[in-house]
Amino acid sequence: xxxxxxxxxxxxxxxxxxxxxxxxxxxxxxxxxxxxxxxxxxxxxxxxxxxxxxxxxxxxxxxxxxxxxxxxxxxxxxxxxxxxxxxxxxxxxxxxxxxxxxxxxxxxxxxxxxxxxxxxxxxxxxxxxxxxxxxxxxxxxxxxxxxxxxxxxxxxxxxxxxxxxxxxxxxxxxxxxxxxxxxxxxxxxxxxxxxxxxxxxxxxxxxxxxxxxxxxxxxxxxxxxxxxxxxxxxxxxxxxxxxxxxxxxxxxxxx
Amino acid sequence: xxxxxxxxxxxxxxxxxxxxxxxxxxxxxxxxxxxxxxxxxxxxxxxxxxxxxxxxxxxxxxxxxxxxxxxxxxxxxxxxxxxxxxxxxxxxxxxxxxxxxxxxxxxxxxxxxxxxxxxxxxxxxxxxxxxxxxxxxxxxxxxxxxxxxxxxxxxxxxxxxxxxxxxxxxxxxxxxxxxxxxxxxxxxxxxxxxxxxxxxxxxxxxxxxxxxxxxxxxxxxxxxxxxxxxxxxxxxxxxxxxxxxxxxxxxxxxxxxxxxxxxxxxxxxxxxxxxxxxx
Ligand SMILES: Nc1ncnc2c1ncn2[C@@H]1O[C@H](COP(=O)(O)OP(=O)(O)OP(=O)(O)O)[C@@H](O)[C@H]1O
Ligand SMILES: [Mg+2]
Numbered sequence: 064x065x066x067x068x069x070x071x072x073x074x075x076x077x078x079x080x081x082x083x084x085x086x087x088x089x090x091x092x093x094x095x096x097x098x099x100x101x102x103x104x105x106x107x108x109x110x111x112x113x114x115x116x117x118x119x120x121x122x123x124x125x126x127x128x129x130x131x132x133x134x135x136x137x138x139x140x141x142x143x144x145x146x147x148x149x150x151x152x153x154x155x156x157x158x159x160x161x162x163x164x165x166x167x168x169x170x171x172x173x174x175x176x177x178x179x180x181x182x183x184x185x186x187x188x189x190x191x192x193x194x195x196x197x198x199x200x201x202x203x204x205x206x207x208x209x210x211x212x213x214x215x216x217x218x219x220x221x222x223x224x225x226x227x228x229x230x231x232x233x234x235x236x237x238x239x240x241x242x243x244x245x246x247x248x249x250x251x252x253x254x255x256x257x258x259x260x261x262x263x264x265x266x267x268x269x270x271x272x273x274x275x276x277x278x279x280x281x282x283x284x285x286x287x288x289x290x291x292x293x294x295x296x297x298x299x300x301x302x303x304x305x306x307x308x309x310x311x312x313x314x315x316x317x318x
Numbered sequence: 319x320x321x322x323x324x325x326x327x328x329x330x331x332x333x334x335x336x337x338x339x340x341x342x343x344x345x346x347x348x349x350x351x352x353x354x355x356x357x358x359x360x361x362x363x364x365x366x367x368x369x370x371x372x373x374x375x376x377x378x379x380x381x382x383x384x385x386x387x388x389x390x391x392x393x394x395x396x397x398x399x400x401x402x403x404x405x406x407x408x409x410x411x412x413x414x415x416x417x418x419x420x421x422x423x424x425x426x427x428x429x430x431x432x433x434x435x436x437x438x439x440x441x442x443x444x445x446x447x448x449x450x451x452x453x454x455x456x457x458x459x460x461x462x463x464x465x466x467x468x469x470x471x472x473x474x475x476x477x478x479x480x481x482x483x484x485x486x487x488x489x490x491x492x493x494x495x496x497x498x499x500x501x502x503x504x505x506x507x508x509x510x511x512x513x514x515x516x517x518x519x520x521x522x523x524x525x526x527x528x529x530x531x532x533x534x535x536x537x538x539x540x541x542x543x544x545x546x547x548x549x550x551x552x553x554x555x556x557x558x559x560x561x562x563x564x565x566x567x568x569x570x571x572x573x574x575x576x577x578x579x580x581x582x583x584x585x586x587x588x589x590x591x592x593x594x595x596x597x
Contacts (some may be wrong), residue, residue: 149595
């Protein structure tokens, strides 16, 4: 299943947030969205998953999601969004309870995703007993449990410290290599974008328009941390973001 | 090699003649610890002082009877079988009134918390009626429901209804939006979101409200029983007062204290059970 965003614009009352956004997310591809703060990245992601309606234009699914996908468009949130009164296991079972899978199938699924996120030993821990990185891994396990066709991630690592972030990045890469998933990944962190993205969308400052699309030809599995090629792309992205930020400053100075 | 040696010389070592002191610990205090044995001692000391005072006539018996007399009054109450009569009458009113008030309050609070029209319709109404001291409505209830059980139960029901409504919708209003969004993003049904996300989130606030409505219920119970009741702890206390038998009066007050403690203990148990995920 592919996703296509066609000529999407959005206004909050008089505040123009997004303007004529068109982009495609192909199956098996990770698309990263970067852009200055407040340019509408989170808003765009909420629209892609149907949590918010754009003023004009729309988001379209091309083709059927895989039959075994229980929730084709699945989010991983910045603040984890775990229920504090449920254990890791309970948080995952929450999203399976309505699908009439049968107790045995649910158990197998949960065990499988806990194993994939290396959380088997923490199945019975409550969120307060887990570190930030483990909480986000529970959230990832919960997302994987419903066999998503597209993962929608809004700065999933930005609430974590940099070491944990590195480890979870490796986890993402490993998960993707094990089974190529489709994802839309919003981030502030350009290193994350160049490590994970097949395609990086650079949004301008508000109102967000697509300023640039950078494709990275290196396969995700072969990307070396700090390789000259990636560094160059990262510098390129940084330059664009800097220009956006500077011209925003200049605009303010004019007022 | 010589580099390293050079560096070692640079390391600053405390010289002998400088005074060496341990850094003073100043992080303690401000965290009361449980001291279980203190409470019974304080209680016992007070009772003993009271008994001695009464014994030597420092406390006139008409002002305050001695603890032994109060104990005797309690014993009489048990032996005559009246204790159970008064207690069961009171418990019956309290349990029916409080339970119905709480259930209706939860339902109304959920309506206000979850849907726009009931919210628009009921919230101003609740806001207007909540501040009325429900005792003021007792005469009205007596006219409506008769001097018997009806008016007493209705008063307690009313008294526990409003705090529960307010606690419930307050709790629902405070539910973390991001959790609701999470539920929606996983396609949970509306009912599942209410039952598995909103209700557990609001539960701490609801239980807090129950604590308040329970104590209001006991106040209203006694007030209602002081008007035209044959049995009930309130009636017992009132009668004792009319007869100037302070020993019975104090015995009744002690029963009320025990009743209040038991109710608040039960709510604590409920909190410990339902909110065990908090700690
Ligand atoms: N519900 C809302 N009502 C009104 N304005 C909103 C709402 N949500 C977001 N906005 C505004 O829309 C703009 C874009 O917000 P959004 O959260 O999408 O930005 P973002 O790119 O995700 O920023 P950040 O990088 O800081 O997360 C902001 O100016 C914000 O103030
Ligand atoms: Mg954002």
